[in-house]
Amino acid sequence: MTLEELKQLDPEILLQELRAREPKKSEPITREFQACGCDDTPTVPMKRLREGEAAGVPELANVPSGDLVEALHATQMVIYGVDDRLDMYEVTNAAHRSSADSVVMLVNAGSITANNNGTSTIATQNFGTAYNLCSTERFRNQPIAGFCSGFLVDPSLVATAAHCVDSANLANVRFVFGFQMRNATTAETTVPTTEIYRGIRIIGRAIGNQGTDWCVVQLDRPVLNLRHVRLRRSGKVADNAGVYVIGHPVGLPKKWAGGAVVRDNAPTRYFVANLDTYGGNSGSPVFNATTHDVEGILVRGETDFVFNGNCRVSNVVPANGGRGEDCTRVSEFVSLVPRNQHDFIPFNPTKAKVVQRNGRWKIEVDGMWLLDFGSSKAEAQQALKIIQHYKMNTQCFVGRPGPSMEFYLVNGQAPSGALAGEDAIGFNPANVQVQYVSGRWKIVDGSHWILDFDQSEEEARQALSYILRYGFRFICFVGRPGPSMTYFRR
């Protein structure tokens, strides 16, 4: 059969024959990786035939594998349609570059070496060598390192797939930002140690029920220099909506891949898209191409590679073929993620003064009242002293009216230092959590509760986000019990 005749065949037929030729068993090629940070036992993946997939196509039995691959490539059906993956240095769309900020690679702790100069080096392998890739494969000269992807949903929270992280491997996972190609030939394999984070707590995780697969991890400290994503908060992605994905396919430096659409929107807990993704993309954010909100988490999908003779090439399916890539809907976990719609009011502390209006003592700034102390002039004077001592210039709320949390900032930072005689209670930010206690949502530090949010989990999670983001270590009061002013400081 000639190449031209092959190009006329259904690509699925060509693919079926290629899959059938995949070796049942091969010799070890190079060191291997263990998935999910369990240990560093070296392995490399090889896609296997699954039940019902073994049959070849008799008419193609004598056709060289290279011709089959060339026929598939010639019909522009690499991956889903054309291969849309780009390195980040090649991405010019500002919104896409901004989206990429949030994306993190999950790496085994043992793969990272501290250089004792403020940087750390990630152990890598050559992609082409490790996977025995054919010379035509893109990115084959790049390094590979991680086992999954993830993304920032809040300064202290990373979302990923549940099969990437669980309580058993969390301590052995490192979250590395900045693993990407600097240019066509150089990868950033040495990164500032400050760009590497640990997970300290699993905030939520679910796997299995109707195909759901997600995990939200709290990091050991907030990520303050990178953007976190915006999630869809209600409804669901539209049928046929354009989507793109950013992640670390096969543990490669960060890649963008677009040109995809939602092609099955029926499942309740996930949707299916024709995204160009590989093992290692698990946990990648799937963005809406119009709004740039995250719609889903990439979790599972089509076979990545097939054998072409003795080397591997990317699996090729028509843009509307294959089984598609499953993406857990963000609605599965969005309730755990703060909205971050900040309710912050700036004011000039030098203009703050204590006044009495209609028999009530208040602190006013330029005619706007900040605080109301009722009949207590002493508390008003104490509060003014505090504002001016710390030079507080932003009043912040969670849950107005009737805020469940109130705090103050100084030029966008937490007040720091101390004031003699202030009523301050210390807590450990590493221990504070949102918990549902006796029918009420609270922020607790061990067995002590710090704030009470009644039935509002959303407000509790937003408040915790602020505590972690600003590094608050003390909650302080004026006029307990029934304080007329509450503030936090480092």
Place this chain on the structure above:
Amino acid sequence: MNTESAGGLREVFGQAARQARDITELAALLRARPEVEQVEVRDYLVKTAPPMVEVAVWLRGGEWPLVADIVLQPDGSMTLHGVHEAG
């Protein structure tokens, strides 16, 4: 989940993964177990690096399957990553 059966099944999965030459054989080994009623190899790859195949097993008398994540190794061997429930 019946914890005792899940723990036992973990051992069975691990042993089958070590013995089997491919995922089809692994499924056959599991089907041969007296406590196993049905085995289903999922038609997708879990997209970790390296990728995993999910094998769902219904135990006799069980309402829900248990799902084993089988890591596909480069030399054709397989290892058990974990077992979880499926709804």
